[in-house]
Amino acid sequence: MRPILTPLAQSLPSTVPFTGPEALERRSGVPFRARVGANESGFGPSPKVIAAIAAAAGGVWMYGDPEVHDLKAALAAHLGIPAANVAIGEGIDGLHGLIARLITEPGDVAVTSLGAYPTFNYHVAGFGGRIVTVPYAGHHEDLGALAEAARRERAKVIYLSNPDNPMGTWWSATEIERFIAEVPEETLILLDEAYCETAPADTLPALDIDRPNVIRTRTFSKAYGLAGMRVGYAIGEASFIKAFDKVRNHFGVTRLSQIAAMAALADQDWLAQVVAKVAAGRERIHAIAAGSGLAAVPSATNFVAVDCGRDGDYAMRVLKALEARGVFVRKPMAPGLDRHVRISVGRDEELDVVAAELPGALRGAD
Amino acid sequence: MRPILTPLAQSLPSTVPFTGPEALERRSGVPFRARVGANESGFGPSPKVIAAIAAAAGGVWMYGDPEVHDLKAALAAHLGIPAANVAIGEGIDGLHGLIARLITEPGDVAVTSLGAYPTFNYHVAGFGGRIVTVPYAGHHEDLGALAEAARRERAKVIYLSNPDNPMGTWWSATEIERFIAEVPEETLILLDEAYCETAPADTLPALDIDRPNVIRTRTFSKAYGLAGMRVGYAIGEASFIKAFDKVRNHFGVTRLSQIAAMAALADQDWLAQVVAKVAAGRERIHAIAAGSGLAAVPSATNFVAVDCGRDGDYAMRVLKALEARGVFVRKPMAPGLDRHVRISVGRDEELDVVAAELPGALRGAD
Numbered sequence A, B: 001m002r003p004i005l006t007p008l009a010q011s012l013p014s015t016v017p018f019t020g021p022e023a024l025e026r027r028s029g030v031p032f033r034a035r036v037g038a039n040e041s042g043f044g045p046s047p048k049v050i051a052a053i054a055a056a057a058g059g060v061w062m063y064g065d066p067e068v069h070d071l072k073a074a075l076a077a078h079l080g081i082p083a084a085n086v087a088i089g090e091g092i093d094g095l096h097g098l099i100a101r102l103i104t105e106p107g108d109v110a111v112t113s114l115g116a117y118p119t120f121n122y123h124v125a126g127f128g129g130r131i132v133t134v135p136y137a138g139h140h141e142d143l144g145a146l147a148e149a150a151r152r153e154r155a156k157v158i159y160l161s162n163p164d165n166p167m168g169t170w171w172s173a174t175e176i177e178r179f180i181a182e183v184p185e186e187t188l189i190l191l192d193e194a195y196c197e198t199a200p201a202d203t204l205p206a207l208d209i210d211r212p213n214v215i216r217t218r219t220f221s222k223a224y225g226l227a228g229m230r231v232g233y234a235i236g237e238a239s240f241i242k243a244f245d246k247v248r249n250h251f252g253v254t255r256l257s258q259i260a261a262m263a264a265l266a267d268q269d270w271l272a273q274v275v276a277k278v279a280a281g282r283e284r285i286h287a288i289a290a291g292s293g294l295a296a297v298p299s300a301t302n303f304v305a306v307d308c309g310r311d312g313d314y315a316m317r318v319l320k321a322l323e324a325r326g327v328f329v330r331k332p333m334a335p336g337l338d339r340h341v342r343i344s345v346g347r348d349e350e351l352d353v354v355a356a357e358l359p360g361a362l363r364g365a366d
Helices: A007-011 A021-028 A047-059 A069-079 A091-103 A118-126 A143-153 A173-182 A238-247 A255-266 A268-291 A312-324 A348-364 B007-011 B021-028 B047-059 B069-079 B091-103 B118-126 B143-153 B173-182 B238-247 B255-266 B268-291 B312-324 B348-364
Strands: A086-089 A109-113 A130-134 A157-161 A188-192 A214-219 A232-236 A303-307 A340-344 B086-089 B109-113 B130-134 B157-161 B188-192 B214-219 B232-236 B303-307 B340-344
Touching: A007 B091, A007 B238, A021 A312, A021 B069, A047 A255, A047 B047, A069 A086, A069 A255, A069 B021, A086 A091, A086 A238, A091 A118, A091 A157, A091 A188, A091 A214, A091 A232, A091 A238, A091 B007, A109 A118, A109 A143, A118 A130, A130 A143, A143 A157, A143 A173, A173 A188, A232 A238, A238 B007, A255 A268, A268 A303, A268 A348, A312 A340, A312 A348, B021 B312, B047 B255, B069 B086, B069 B255, B086 B091, B086 B238, B091 B118, B091 B157, B091 B188, B091 B214, B091 B232, B091 B238, B109 B118, B109 B143, B118 B130, B130 B143, B143 B157, B143 B173, B173 B188, B232 B238, B255 B268, B268 B303, B268 B348, B312 B340, B312 B348
Parallel strands: A109 A130, A109 A157, A157 A188, A188 A214, B109 B130, B109 B157, B157 B188, B188 B214
Antiparallel strands: A086 A232, A214 A232, A303 A340, B086 B232, B214 B232, B303 B340
């Protein structure tokens, strides 16, 4: 009998790209004391966001606006571009899925760095695409090698995060602009700027909404503190932006998510405070690492990659030891990166826990 | 130069299956006085849901559990089936998109009724599937003709809503079971039970989680009053349920949506009150229609299809006239159904507006 699933669907693994901290807590039976593994913002959303959600809770019987009109307009005004150049989706993950779908036929090539964001790869593979990886150059994504791979493979898409996840490093706007110029125009550049708010001022190229092969993705999940609300946005040339309407789940951005993101965007003072706290927290993680004799990678994000000083197996044991001590962190798995654990900037009391538990975790991993 | 979009993506229209009432309000500049067009629940969510959302608002900096473990467990317990037979997604719309993706290769056939839920068609077409439609038999979906079309076309999927949207009619569990037995096992039956809570007791077949070609979808959007939160669920055989993990947006169900749905499920008293109000509201809509000399279709849902008594053009003019008078309704567009406008059961004060405005709208449509 003919199977119900398509051959492609049959071939895909049933997988979850990231294990949530809740799943780890269910296994251990003990809640984490420091939730610093998913690059969430422990400083929380703006109090004005919290108030806006509470005030709107009675209205959740209504579908959200499928055009996400008001949030799109507010974002466009904030960015100084037309609303026709902004698409809003269920987090950057949701947008990645739609982008992969719009551009990927079975066998099409996506170029990415070995160890970069796995959810992008998940979506590309989910449409039958072939992932071609380029190793990091030290702690940075290798712009020259990525562009070269795109040319060589006639890639359909090239994925780059700036600032980078999982290492926290960044390239300057000038270097990114040079990279964009080097990539063939028939290759879409998916420039993931999830961590743009915490990056130095010269990290982000000016918005060029006329270039049809560049899509930039940003999110309310990180510095704005709305990870649980799932609101990401894409900035790009209008015809590509319009293409999202071909495939998106039109009512997918919840009513409260739209309201929360509007309130978050309106409170730039809160964002500035969070950004300052993130900068201080990065320094503190560097100091905590140094206190145990470890180096850490300079970061433009809300997390820091700490070099555990030995190989990937050792770093994994450090991670497990931290978990056992109530500290949720994650780590890169790719060769060269895998000696690091990635610690998100949390609240002071969470970093207190990290400071208290890291020495013991390092001993426990021996 | 090679286009960036796939040929399939290029061929798809950029469309929104439903125009939201917000878009209509933006055009007219006047808010609706009766929002009775999208089969939302004007009675709102349970007060306990509102309290749960407000209490959890400060925690939205955390991603929701990607396994949606607690809600899935609660639903499974409520339904008396294992959690392995339940998948949760971003509304039924989100689940429809995933189901279409899992089963549709270009050219594969989906059978549905002419005039049935358009978002299902949107998703099937979005993966290159071919829609084969079967006319309604009167006000009911034609079970025999649907099964016959599935056999004739070797359909990959057959879509059936019970109770039906947009007409509100229903078949008994016995008739649905006979239909399921008639459809070839290589055809997936997508049984959409979005309106199950407001249906008579003998409408829903017993859950049969061992049948691999039946997936049933339900939602918190209707009687539970959570349309804006986007929480739907699918019930099916475990291997199909597990396949959702191949393609879903794992963090897509927001943290507050999970919390709200848990609270809604726990308050069955509220649900029972809403169901009683819906039943009374249906009777009132029948009476309002009768007051203008119009017939209305008996309904098992939270809406009633009112026969405007002439052709589809006339009914469209009635709809427009209602809109102009502050009443948001929708209507079926398929021949045979299109003489109806579909009025959702709203709060008493909303139905007061409908009662006050319908006679004038009918005159205005002449």
